[in-house]
Amino acid sequence: MTEQSSRHNTTFTTDGREAYGYLALPPSGQGPGVIVIQEWWGLDDHIADLTERLAAEGFVAFAPDLYGGRVAHESDDALRMMQELPVEEGVRRLSGAVDYLLAHPAVTSDKVGAIGFCMGGGFVLLLAAREGDRIAAAVPFYGVIQGELPDFSGLRAAVQGHYGQDDPTVPVESLAPLAEAIEKGSGQAPEFHLYPAGHAFVNDQRPSYHPASAELAWQRAVAFLHRHLDPAA
Structure with missing residues:
Protein backbone atom coordinates (compact mmCIF):
# COMPACT_ATOMS: atom_id res chain seq x y z
CA MET A 1 0.00 0.00 0.00
CA THR A 2 1.23 3.49 -0.85
CA GLU A 3 -0.15 6.92 -0.11
CA GLN A 4 0.79 10.54 -0.64
CA SER A 5 3.03 12.08 1.99
CA SER A 6 1.70 14.98 4.01
CA ARG A 7 5.22 15.81 5.13
CA HIS A 8 5.98 18.62 2.69
CA ASN A 9 6.48 22.24 3.66
CA THR A 10 8.86 23.54 1.02
CA THR A 11 9.84 23.15 -2.61
CA PHE A 12 13.25 23.31 -4.24
CA THR A 13 14.74 22.81 -7.67
CA THR A 14 16.78 19.70 -8.31
CA ASP A 15 17.82 17.82 -11.42
CA GLY A 16 16.06 20.49 -13.50
CA ARG A 17 12.64 20.16 -11.90
CA GLU A 18 10.64 21.14 -8.84
CA ALA A 19 10.81 18.80 -5.87
CA TYR A 20 9.47 18.71 -2.33
CA GLY A 21 10.95 18.40 1.10
CA TYR A 22 10.51 18.89 4.81
CA LEU A 23 12.47 21.72 6.43
CA ALA A 24 12.83 22.21 10.19
CA LEU A 25 14.50 25.24 11.78
CA PRO A 26 16.20 25.32 15.19
CA PRO A 27 14.83 27.41 18.07
CA SER A 28 17.37 30.15 17.33
CA GLY A 29 16.17 30.36 13.72
CA GLN A 30 19.57 29.55 12.26
CA GLY A 31 22.32 26.98 12.45
CA PRO A 32 24.48 24.53 10.47
CA GLY A 33 22.75 22.64 7.67
CA VAL A 34 22.05 18.90 7.68
CA ILE A 35 20.47 16.83 4.90
CA VAL A 36 18.26 14.00 6.23
CA ILE A 37 17.85 11.11 3.77
CA GLN A 38 14.83 8.83 3.97
CA GLU A 39 14.52 5.09 4.40
CA TRP A 40 13.04 3.05 1.57
CA TRP A 41 9.57 3.78 2.96
CA GLY A 42 9.71 7.41 1.82
CA LEU A 43 9.42 10.76 3.57
CA ASP A 44 7.16 9.47 6.34
CA ASP A 45 6.41 10.56 9.90
CA HIS A 46 9.54 8.86 11.23
CA ILE A 47 11.86 10.83 8.94
CA ALA A 48 9.98 14.06 9.65
CA ASP A 49 10.33 13.39 13.38
CA LEU A 50 14.08 12.84 13.07
CA THR A 51 14.32 16.07 11.08
CA GLU A 52 12.53 17.93 13.89
CA ARG A 53 14.81 16.30 16.47
CA LEU A 54 17.88 17.55 14.61
CA ALA A 55 16.39 21.03 14.47
CA ALA A 56 15.85 20.90 18.23
CA GLU A 57 19.59 20.14 18.52
CA GLY A 58 20.43 23.39 16.70
CA PHE A 59 20.62 22.34 13.05
CA VAL A 60 18.74 23.57 10.01
CA ALA A 61 17.54 20.12 8.95
CA PHE A 62 16.15 19.34 5.51
CA ALA A 63 14.66 16.04 4.33
CA PRO A 64 14.22 16.00 0.53
CA ASP A 65 11.48 13.73 -0.82
CA LEU A 66 13.06 11.25 -3.23
CA TYR A 67 9.78 9.55 -4.11
CA GLY A 68 7.76 12.56 -5.27
CA GLY A 69 5.25 12.37 -2.45
CA ARG A 70 4.74 8.62 -2.25
CA VAL A 71 5.06 6.72 1.03
CA ALA A 72 5.03 2.92 1.33
CA HIS A 73 3.55 0.96 4.22
CA GLU A 74 4.43 -2.54 3.03
CA SER A 75 7.92 -3.84 2.26
CA ASP A 76 7.00 -5.00 -1.26
CA ASP A 77 5.93 -1.46 -2.17
CA LEU A 94 20.19 15.03 -3.30
CA SER A 95 22.83 17.27 -4.85
CA GLY A 96 20.05 19.76 -5.59
CA ALA A 97 19.00 19.53 -1.95
CA VAL A 98 22.55 20.44 -0.93
CA ASP A 99 22.35 23.49 -3.22
CA TYR A 100 19.05 24.48 -1.61
CA LEU A 101 20.33 24.11 1.94
CA LEU A 102 23.62 25.94 1.39
CA ALA A 103 21.73 28.86 -0.17
CA HIS A 104 19.16 29.02 2.63
CA PRO A 105 19.45 32.22 4.72
CA ALA A 106 19.06 30.29 7.98
CA VAL A 107 22.13 28.11 7.31
CA THR A 108 25.29 29.38 9.01
CA SER A 109 27.72 26.72 7.75
CA ASP A 110 29.54 26.76 4.41
CA LYS A 111 29.32 22.96 4.31
CA VAL A 112 26.52 20.61 5.31
CA GLY A 113 26.18 17.31 7.07
CA ALA A 114 24.31 14.32 5.68
CA ILE A 115 22.55 11.71 7.78
CA GLY A 116 20.51 8.85 6.37
CA PHE A 117 18.85 5.59 7.28
CA CYS A 118 18.66 2.24 5.44
CA MET A 119 18.48 3.23 1.73
CA GLY A 120 19.25 6.77 2.84
CA GLY A 121 22.34 5.62 4.69
CA GLY A 122 23.73 4.29 1.43
CA PHE A 123 22.87 7.54 -0.30
CA VAL A 124 24.74 9.46 2.42
CA LEU A 125 28.02 7.89 1.33
CA LEU A 126 27.27 8.21 -2.38
CA LEU A 127 26.36 11.87 -1.95
CA ALA A 128 29.46 12.62 0.12
CA ALA A 129 31.67 10.94 -2.48
CA ARG A 130 30.11 13.10 -5.19
CA GLU A 131 29.91 16.41 -3.36
CA GLY A 132 33.46 16.53 -2.01
CA ASP A 133 34.17 19.60 0.13
CA ARG A 134 30.50 20.55 0.34
CA ILE A 135 29.82 17.70 2.80
CA ALA A 136 31.71 17.99 6.10
CA ALA A 137 30.14 15.04 7.94
CA ALA A 138 28.48 11.89 6.63
CA VAL A 139 26.49 9.71 9.04
CA PRO A 140 24.98 6.51 7.61
CA PHE A 141 22.70 4.42 9.82
CA TYR A 142 22.64 0.77 8.65
CA GLY A 143 23.22 2.12 5.15
CA VAL A 144 22.31 -0.05 2.20
CA GLN A 160 30.58 8.00 11.31
CA GLY A 161 28.51 4.85 10.69
CA HIS A 162 26.01 3.03 12.93
CA TYR A 163 25.18 -0.66 12.40
CA GLY A 164 23.37 -3.50 14.12
CA GLN A 165 25.28 -6.62 15.04
CA ASP A 166 22.28 -8.76 14.07
CA ASP A 167 21.38 -7.03 10.81
CA PRO A 168 21.12 -9.49 7.88
CA THR A 169 20.54 -6.58 5.48
CA VAL A 170 23.93 -5.03 6.25
CA PRO A 171 25.99 -7.95 7.63
CA VAL A 172 28.82 -7.14 10.01
CA GLU A 173 31.28 -8.84 7.67
CA SER A 174 30.46 -6.26 4.98
CA LEU A 175 31.74 -3.38 7.12
CA ALA A 176 35.47 -4.13 6.90
CA PRO A 177 35.50 -3.97 3.06
CA LEU A 178 33.45 -0.76 3.24
CA ALA A 179 35.82 0.83 5.74
CA GLU A 180 38.80 -0.24 3.64
CA ALA A 181 37.28 1.25 0.47
CA ILE A 182 36.54 4.54 2.23
CA GLU A 183 40.04 4.79 3.70
CA LYS A 184 41.73 3.78 0.46
CA GLY A 185 39.72 6.28 -1.57
CA SER A 186 39.60 9.24 0.78
CA GLY A 187 42.71 8.76 2.90
CA GLN A 188 40.80 8.74 6.17
CA ALA A 189 39.38 5.92 8.23
CA PRO A 190 35.66 5.97 9.03
CA GLU A 191 34.35 5.68 12.58
CA PHE A 192 31.98 2.70 12.76
CA HIS A 193 29.88 1.72 15.78
CA LEU A 194 28.12 -1.62 16.34
CA TYR A 195 25.01 -2.10 18.49
CA PRO A 196 23.23 -5.17 19.91
CA ALA A 197 20.35 -4.71 17.49
CA GLY A 198 19.12 -5.55 14.02
CA HIS A 199 18.26 -3.40 11.03
CA ALA A 200 16.38 -0.10 11.44
CA PHE A 201 16.94 -0.01 15.19
CA VAL A 202 16.31 3.77 15.33
CA ASN A 203 12.85 3.53 13.76
CA ASP A 204 10.42 3.70 16.68
CA GLN A 205 7.50 2.95 14.35
CA ARG A 206 8.81 -0.54 13.53
CA PRO A 207 9.22 -3.77 15.54
CA SER A 208 12.98 -3.49 14.90
CA TYR A 209 13.23 -0.48 17.25
CA HIS A 210 15.89 -0.93 19.95
CA PRO A 211 15.60 2.01 22.36
CA ALA A 212 18.98 1.75 24.10
CA SER A 213 20.89 1.40 20.84
CA ALA A 214 18.85 4.15 19.20
CA GLU A 215 19.52 6.63 22.00
CA LEU A 216 23.27 5.96 22.15
CA ALA A 217 23.65 6.12 18.37
CA TRP A 218 21.65 9.36 18.22
CA GLN A 219 23.80 11.00 20.90
CA ARG A 220 26.96 10.01 19.03
CA ALA A 221 25.61 11.23 15.70
CA VAL A 222 24.49 14.62 17.04
CA ALA A 223 27.84 15.20 18.75
CA PHE A 224 29.67 14.19 15.57
CA LEU A 225 27.62 16.58 13.42
CA HIS A 226 28.24 19.45 15.85
CA ARG A 227 31.94 18.67 15.98
CA HIS A 228 32.36 18.90 12.21
CA LEU A 229 29.78 21.58 11.37
CA ASP A 230 29.68 23.82 14.42
CA PRO A 231 32.92 23.42 16.39
CA ALA A 232 32.14 26.39 18.63
CA ALA A 233 28.91 24.79 19.91
Whole structure:
Protein backbone atom coordinates (compact mmCIF):
# COMPACT_ATOMS: atom_id res chain seq x y z
CA MET A 1 0.00 0.00 0.00
CA THR A 2 1.23 3.49 -0.85
CA GLU A 3 -0.15 6.92 -0.11
CA GLN A 4 0.79 10.54 -0.64
CA SER A 5 3.03 12.08 1.99
CA SER A 6 1.70 14.98 4.01
CA ARG A 7 5.22 15.81 5.13
CA HIS A 8 5.98 18.62 2.69
CA ASN A 9 6.48 22.24 3.66
CA THR A 10 8.86 23.54 1.02
CA THR A 11 9.84 23.15 -2.61
CA PHE A 12 13.25 23.31 -4.24
CA THR A 13 14.74 22.81 -7.67
CA THR A 14 16.78 19.70 -8.31
CA ASP A 15 17.82 17.82 -11.42
CA GLY A 16 16.06 20.49 -13.50
CA ARG A 17 12.64 20.16 -11.90
CA GLU A 18 10.64 21.14 -8.84
CA ALA A 19 10.81 18.80 -5.87
CA TYR A 20 9.47 18.71 -2.33
CA GLY A 21 10.95 18.40 1.10
CA TYR A 22 10.51 18.89 4.81
CA LEU A 23 12.47 21.72 6.43
CA ALA A 24 12.83 22.21 10.19
CA LEU A 25 14.50 25.24 11.78
CA PRO A 26 16.20 25.32 15.19
CA PRO A 27 14.83 27.41 18.07
CA SER A 28 17.37 30.15 17.33
CA GLY A 29 16.17 30.36 13.72
CA GLN A 30 19.57 29.55 12.26
CA GLY A 31 22.32 26.98 12.45
CA PRO A 32 24.48 24.53 10.47
CA GLY A 33 22.75 22.64 7.67
CA VAL A 34 22.05 18.90 7.68
CA ILE A 35 20.47 16.83 4.90
CA VAL A 36 18.26 14.00 6.23
CA ILE A 37 17.85 11.11 3.77
CA GLN A 38 14.83 8.83 3.97
CA GLU A 39 14.52 5.09 4.40
CA TRP A 40 13.04 3.05 1.57
CA TRP A 41 9.57 3.78 2.96
CA GLY A 42 9.71 7.41 1.82
CA LEU A 43 9.42 10.76 3.57
CA ASP A 44 7.16 9.47 6.34
CA ASP A 45 6.41 10.56 9.90
CA HIS A 46 9.54 8.86 11.23
CA ILE A 47 11.86 10.83 8.94
CA ALA A 48 9.98 14.06 9.65
CA ASP A 49 10.33 13.39 13.38
CA LEU A 50 14.08 12.84 13.07
CA THR A 51 14.32 16.07 11.08
CA GLU A 52 12.53 17.93 13.89
CA ARG A 53 14.81 16.30 16.47
CA LEU A 54 17.88 17.55 14.61
CA ALA A 55 16.39 21.03 14.47
CA ALA A 56 15.85 20.90 18.23
CA GLU A 57 19.59 20.14 18.52
CA GLY A 58 20.43 23.39 16.70
CA PHE A 59 20.62 22.34 13.05
CA VAL A 60 18.74 23.57 10.01
CA ALA A 61 17.54 20.12 8.95
CA PHE A 62 16.15 19.34 5.51
CA ALA A 63 14.66 16.04 4.33
CA PRO A 64 14.22 16.00 0.53
CA ASP A 65 11.48 13.73 -0.82
CA LEU A 66 13.06 11.25 -3.23
CA TYR A 67 9.78 9.55 -4.11
CA GLY A 68 7.76 12.56 -5.27
CA GLY A 69 5.25 12.37 -2.45
CA ARG A 70 4.74 8.62 -2.25
CA VAL A 71 5.06 6.72 1.03
CA ALA A 72 5.03 2.92 1.33
CA HIS A 73 3.55 0.96 4.22
CA GLU A 74 4.43 -2.54 3.03
CA SER A 75 7.92 -3.84 2.26
CA ASP A 76 7.00 -5.00 -1.26
CA ASP A 77 5.93 -1.46 -2.17
CA ALA A 78 9.00 0.05 -0.52
CA LEU A 79 11.29 -2.31 -2.46
CA ARG A 80 9.54 -1.49 -5.73
CA MET A 81 9.78 2.26 -5.14
CA MET A 82 13.46 2.02 -4.24
CA GLN A 83 14.17 0.00 -7.37
CA GLU A 84 12.26 2.53 -9.49
CA LEU A 85 14.69 5.26 -8.37
CA PRO A 86 17.96 4.93 -10.30
CA VAL A 87 20.87 5.46 -7.93
CA GLU A 88 22.47 8.18 -10.04
CA GLU A 89 19.18 10.03 -10.29
CA GLY A 90 18.77 9.85 -6.52
CA VAL A 91 22.25 11.31 -6.01
CA ARG A 92 21.48 14.15 -8.46
CA ARG A 93 18.28 14.98 -6.57
CA LEU A 94 20.19 15.03 -3.30
CA SER A 95 22.83 17.27 -4.85
CA GLY A 96 20.05 19.76 -5.59
CA ALA A 97 19.00 19.53 -1.95
CA VAL A 98 22.55 20.44 -0.93
CA ASP A 99 22.35 23.49 -3.22
CA TYR A 100 19.05 24.48 -1.61
CA LEU A 101 20.33 24.11 1.94
CA LEU A 102 23.62 25.94 1.39
CA ALA A 103 21.73 28.86 -0.17
CA HIS A 104 19.16 29.02 2.63
CA PRO A 105 19.45 32.22 4.72
CA ALA A 106 19.06 30.29 7.98
CA VAL A 107 22.13 28.11 7.31
CA THR A 108 25.29 29.38 9.01
CA SER A 109 27.72 26.72 7.75
CA ASP A 110 29.54 26.76 4.41
CA LYS A 111 29.32 22.96 4.31
CA VAL A 112 26.52 20.61 5.31
CA GLY A 113 26.18 17.31 7.07
CA ALA A 114 24.31 14.32 5.68
CA ILE A 115 22.55 11.71 7.78
CA GLY A 116 20.51 8.85 6.37
CA PHE A 117 18.85 5.59 7.28
CA CYS A 118 18.66 2.24 5.44
CA MET A 119 18.48 3.23 1.73
CA GLY A 120 19.25 6.77 2.84
CA GLY A 121 22.34 5.62 4.69
CA GLY A 122 23.73 4.29 1.43
CA PHE A 123 22.87 7.54 -0.30
CA VAL A 124 24.74 9.46 2.42
CA LEU A 125 28.02 7.89 1.33
CA LEU A 126 27.27 8.21 -2.38
CA LEU A 127 26.36 11.87 -1.95
CA ALA A 128 29.46 12.62 0.12
CA ALA A 129 31.67 10.94 -2.48
CA ARG A 130 30.11 13.10 -5.19
CA GLU A 131 29.91 16.41 -3.36
CA GLY A 132 33.46 16.53 -2.01
CA ASP A 133 34.17 19.60 0.13
CA ARG A 134 30.50 20.55 0.34
CA ILE A 135 29.82 17.70 2.80
CA ALA A 136 31.71 17.99 6.10
CA ALA A 137 30.14 15.04 7.94
CA ALA A 138 28.48 11.89 6.63
CA VAL A 139 26.49 9.71 9.04
CA PRO A 140 24.98 6.51 7.61
CA PHE A 141 22.70 4.42 9.82
CA TYR A 142 22.64 0.77 8.65
CA GLY A 143 23.22 2.12 5.15
CA VAL A 144 22.31 -0.05 2.20
CA ILE A 145 24.56 0.68 -0.79
CA GLN A 146 22.87 -0.53 -3.95
CA GLY A 147 25.28 -2.25 -6.34
CA GLU A 148 29.05 -2.15 -6.13
CA LEU A 149 30.94 0.05 -3.70
CA PRO A 150 31.51 3.48 -5.26
CA ASP A 151 34.73 5.36 -5.91
CA PHE A 152 35.42 7.24 -2.68
CA SER A 153 38.28 9.34 -4.06
CA GLY A 154 36.06 12.44 -4.03
CA LEU A 155 34.96 11.98 -0.42
CA ARG A 156 36.18 14.71 1.93
CA ALA A 157 33.66 14.28 4.75
CA ALA A 158 34.36 12.69 8.09
CA VAL A 159 32.31 9.47 8.27
CA GLN A 160 30.58 8.00 11.31
CA GLY A 161 28.51 4.85 10.69
CA HIS A 162 26.01 3.03 12.93
CA TYR A 163 25.18 -0.66 12.40
CA GLY A 164 23.37 -3.50 14.12
CA GLN A 165 25.28 -6.62 15.04
CA ASP A 166 22.28 -8.76 14.07
CA ASP A 167 21.38 -7.03 10.81
CA PRO A 168 21.12 -9.49 7.88
CA THR A 169 20.54 -6.58 5.48
CA VAL A 170 23.93 -5.03 6.25
CA PRO A 171 25.99 -7.95 7.63
CA VAL A 172 28.82 -7.14 10.01
CA GLU A 173 31.28 -8.84 7.67
CA SER A 174 30.46 -6.26 4.98
CA LEU A 175 31.74 -3.38 7.12
CA ALA A 176 35.47 -4.13 6.90
CA PRO A 177 35.50 -3.97 3.06
CA LEU A 178 33.45 -0.76 3.24
CA ALA A 179 35.82 0.83 5.74
CA GLU A 180 38.80 -0.24 3.64
CA ALA A 181 37.28 1.25 0.47
CA ILE A 182 36.54 4.54 2.23
CA GLU A 183 40.04 4.79 3.70
CA LYS A 184 41.73 3.78 0.46
CA GLY A 185 39.72 6.28 -1.57
CA SER A 186 39.60 9.24 0.78
CA GLY A 187 42.71 8.76 2.90
CA GLN A 188 40.80 8.74 6.17
CA ALA A 189 39.38 5.92 8.23
CA PRO A 190 35.66 5.97 9.03
CA GLU A 191 34.35 5.68 12.58
CA PHE A 192 31.98 2.70 12.76
CA HIS A 193 29.88 1.72 15.78
CA LEU A 194 28.12 -1.62 16.34
CA TYR A 195 25.01 -2.10 18.49
CA PRO A 196 23.23 -5.17 19.91
CA ALA A 197 20.35 -4.71 17.49
CA GLY A 198 19.12 -5.55 14.02
CA HIS A 199 18.26 -3.40 11.03
CA ALA A 200 16.38 -0.10 11.44
CA PHE A 201 16.94 -0.01 15.19
CA VAL A 202 16.31 3.77 15.33
CA ASN A 203 12.85 3.53 13.76
CA ASP A 204 10.42 3.70 16.68
CA GLN A 205 7.50 2.95 14.35
CA ARG A 206 8.81 -0.54 13.53
CA PRO A 207 9.22 -3.77 15.54
CA SER A 208 12.98 -3.49 14.90
CA TYR A 209 13.23 -0.48 17.25
CA HIS A 210 15.89 -0.93 19.95
CA PRO A 211 15.60 2.01 22.36
CA ALA A 212 18.98 1.75 24.10
CA SER A 213 20.89 1.40 20.84
CA ALA A 214 18.85 4.15 19.20
CA GLU A 215 19.52 6.63 22.00
CA LEU A 216 23.27 5.96 22.15
CA ALA A 217 23.65 6.12 18.37
CA TRP A 218 21.65 9.36 18.22
CA GLN A 219 23.80 11.00 20.90
CA ARG A 220 26.96 10.01 19.03
CA ALA A 221 25.61 11.23 15.70
CA VAL A 222 24.49 14.62 17.04
CA ALA A 223 27.84 15.20 18.75
CA PHE A 224 29.67 14.19 15.57
CA LEU A 225 27.62 16.58 13.42
CA HIS A 226 28.24 19.45 15.85
CA ARG A 227 31.94 18.67 15.98
CA HIS A 228 32.36 18.90 12.21
CA LEU A 229 29.78 21.58 11.37
CA ASP A 230 29.68 23.82 14.42
CA PRO A 231 32.92 23.42 16.39
CA ALA A 232 32.14 26.39 18.63
CA ALA A 233 28.91 24.79 19.91
